[in-house]
Amino acid sequence: MLAEVLIVLVKVVLTLTWTLLLALFLTWVERKESAVLQDRIGANRASVFGLRAFGLFQPFADAIKMLFKEDFTPSFSQRLLHWLAPAMSFFFVAVTMVAVPFGDAVRLFGRRIPLQVVDLNAALLFVLAMLSLGTYGILIGGWASGNRFALIGSLRGAAQLISYEVALGLSLVGLIMVFPSLRLSKIVEFQGGTLFGFLPKWGIFLQPLGFAVFFLAGLAETKRAPFDMPEGESEIIGFYTEYGGLKFGLFMFTDFLEVILLSALATTLFFGGWQIPWLGAGGFVFPWGGTLKVAPWAVTVFQVLSFNLKVFFFCWLQILFRWTYPRFRYDQVMDFGWKVLVPLGVVNILATGLILAAR
């Protein structure tokens, strides 16, 4: 009993550390990637004892700056709720990571340990529910600020997030029809086989339209450019106008956590999670014939690396999109959500149902 509690605790700590470190690293990636694709160099001055390391210390410098800023609460805001809002949006995104499987189960000291904090049997619903609850952080943040512009910003944000949640949910219905379970570990296991003998049986090949709708709706859910209607950092006034210092930093950090979460979900649901094409428990079995034996421990390492690599790729892709596209107009955001993504999601469900029935 005690051992099990300990194992879960270690897994929680490891998952949280992985997520937070990756988010911290992503702030650096965002600066550097945007710089590189705009022919610039980007932050490279932060140094420790003269060691610059491509500006890798920049996130820590930023964190120290945020920590030492004045924790300012405007006199007209509601103090408790003003504190609660960033904490809530941070918590509901961070807690979602517990459902994500990082690798296949490993055997250690005669125990079967899944590389996943909790293997919920309705993990997909849990993730969607937590994403919806994140909306409260925005709403409360705007409301507690006591600033009318912040309130309007938070209403914009709530409208956008709720609209896109519809599309997000619809895009996953097709996936649920194809896959046998809502359990994320089962979904990943199911994607281990092959289609037509050579194509890995990943969600993207079974549900291409579903993936497109899911990823676009997910981009809107992260509320970063081109969907940064709630914040509108540079022009329109957003819901965290009255926030500064660490509380603002928490909101920004939540955005990066959402980027990681969307990447992890896209990987888990549509890109085979920790699966590597043609790699089974014993090693590679190539479709053109031929096998390659891999030791069991190496298989686990490869699988965890594969998951990380896929997550990195999607983080990179999202940052690329964020620095490529200008912001949508508000009516365009609503049109895109309700008139394009929702109908496409319904079409996807119907098509999936027809194909499943015809089979």
Place this chain on the structure above:
Amino acid sequence: MFKGWLVLKELLRGAAITARHFFVNMTFHTLKLFGVRTKRRGAVTIQYPEERKELSPRHRSLHRVLSREDGKPRCVACMLCVTVCPSECLSVEAAEDDDPEVQKYAARFVVDLNRCCFCGFCVEACPVDAIRMDTGEIRLAAEARAGLELPLEKR
């Protein structure tokens, strides 16, 4: 609906352009990291304090007051620069010169960089070519305002 597909195509094209920039620039950055010299660089950035851009010959930087061949200031304190200065940042104090050919010289020639807008009118107004803005000095900063009131006659 057709228009929507056109938009999608253009969106993908945009992402392809930024991605191309990313990978091309990353290639050059990586080559540089491994010490390979290439004609092109990964970034157009000039890392300012270490690298400096060559200033154009017409660039207007910090003023200087020129002197004659015998070392005396060239300025005859005619006050034309003080008159023409739109920011009123120049102050010149005249003094009598022993040389009857010259009659006046500037005992004090102070430029207040807090006010100067670097228009260069003083240079154009000067009848004896005594003031120029060609020192190439662009790091003009001080910790207090008084530090930016530069007495140029001593230079």
